[in-house]
Amino acid sequence: MAEAINYAAKVNDQEISRGQFENAFNSERNRMQQQLGDQYSELAANEGYMKTLRQQGAESSDRRGAVGSVRS
Numbered sequence: 348m349a350e351a352i353n354y355a356a357k358v359n360d361q362e363i364s365r366g367q368f369e370n371a372f373n374s375e376r377n378r379m380q381q382q383l384g385d386q387y388s389e390l391a392a393n394e395g396y397m398k399t400l401r402q403q404g405a406e407s408s409d410r411r412g413a414v415g416s417v418r419s
Contacts, residue, residue: 375403 355368
């Protein structure tokens with residue numbers, strides 16, 4: 348039986364909780380909303396853009412030592 352995965356991302360065998368990942372994503376999303384203003388709503392409807400935004404949030408956390416690769 349396969350082991351259940353209880354984390355959102357993993358870096359160098361360090362498991363990153365869903366909460367940590369959500370915080371990183373929310374920070375990146377807020378930053379982009381401030382930068383783009385009204386244009387953000389249009390971009391948020393684009394799944395490709397949102398995937399990129401999630402990856403940027405993960406990379407931002409990785410630079411702080413929290414997150415590396417992201418599970419989709």
